[in-house]
Amino acid sequence: MAFKFRREGDAERLDRIEATLQRMIVDDLHAFELAMSALLGERSPHEVGAELRATDHGVNRAEREIRRELVVHASVLGAIDTPAILVYMSIVKDIERIGDYAKNLFDLASDGVDLSTGMHTGEITSLAKDVPTFLTAAAAAFRDRDDEQAKALLRDGDVLLDRFDARVSELVKDEHPDHQAVAVALAHRYLKRIVAHAMNVLSAVVMPVDRLDYFDEDPEDRS
Numbered sequence: 001m002a003f004k005f006r007r008e009g010d011a012e013r014l015d016r017i018e019a020t021l022q023r024m025i026v027d028d029l030h031a032f033e034l035a036m037s038a039l040l041g042e043r044s045p046h047e048v049g050a051e052l053r054a055t056d057h058g059v060n061r062a063e064r065e066i067r068r069e070l071v072v073h074a075s076v077l078g079a080i081d082t083p084a085i086l087v088y089m090s091i092v093k094d095i096e097r098i099g100d101y102a103k104n105l106f107d108l109a110s111d112g113v114d115l116s117t118g119m120h121t122g123e124i125t126s127l128a129k130d131v132p133t134f135l136t137a138a139a140a141a142f143r144d145r146d147d148e149q150a151k152a153l154l155r156d157g158d159v160l161l162d163r164f165d166a167r168v169s170e171l172v173k174d175e176h177p178d179h180q181a182v183a184v185a186l187a188h189r190y191l192k193r194i195v196a197h198a199m200n201v202l203s204a205v206v207m208p209v210d211r212l213d214y215f216d217e218d219p220e221d222r223s
Contacts, residue, residue, distance in 0.1 A: 024062045024095045025139040031055045031102040036128040038109035041116025045109045059099040066092050094197040104190045113183040120184045138198040150205040157199040164192035
C-alpha cells in the first residue's frame with residue numbers, strides 16, 4: 001500500500017474523509033448514468049439536467065469539505081502525515097474531474113445528439129455499462145487498499161484507454177455514412193478521461209507519492 005494515515009487521535013476525521021470520498025464516487029456514477037441516459041435517448045436532457053447539475057454541485061462541495069478536513073488534520077499532526085495528505089489532495093481532484101466529464105457527455109445530449117439509434121448505438125450502450133463497472137471496482141479497490149485488484153484494474157484500464165484512442169483515430173480518419181461520428185468521437189474522449197482519472201485514484205494504492213497522478217497520460221508518455 002502506497003500510503004497510510006496516522007490514525008492516533010484523529011481516527012473519526014479520517015473515517016469521515018474516507019466516507020466522503022466514496023460518496024463522491026457514488027455521485028459521479030449517478031451523474032454519469034444520468035448523462036448516458038440522455039445521450040442514449042432514455043430520458044430527455046431537460047428532464048435530467050437539473051438533477052445532474054445538483055449531483056455535480058454535491059461532488060464539488062464534498063471536495064471542499066475534504067480539503068478543509070485535511071487542513072485540520074495537518075494542524076493536528078503537522079508534517080508527520082504530509083505524504084498521505086498530498087495523496088488525498090491529489091485523488092480528490094481526480095474524483096471531482098470524473099463528474100466534470102460526465103457533464104461533458106450530458107452537453108452532447110443537450111446539443112441535440114441522440115445515440116439511441118444508428119450504427120454506434122450498440123457500442124455506446126456497452127460502454128455505458130463497462131465504464132460504471134470499472135469505476136465501481138476502482139472505488140472498492142481503493143477503499144480496501146487492495147494492491148492486487150488495483151494492479152489488475154490498472155491493466156484493464158489501459159486496455160480501455162487504447163480502445164478509446166483507437167476508435168477516435170478511426171472516426172477521425174474514416175468516412176462514415178451518418179452524422180454521428182463527431183459526437184461519438186467526443187464521447188470516447190470523455191469516457192477515456194473518466195477511466196484515466198479513476199486510474200489515477202488507483203495509483204494511490206500501488207504507487208509512491210512521487211508517482212501519483214500520471215495514469216491520465218498515454219502509456220508511452222508515462223515516466
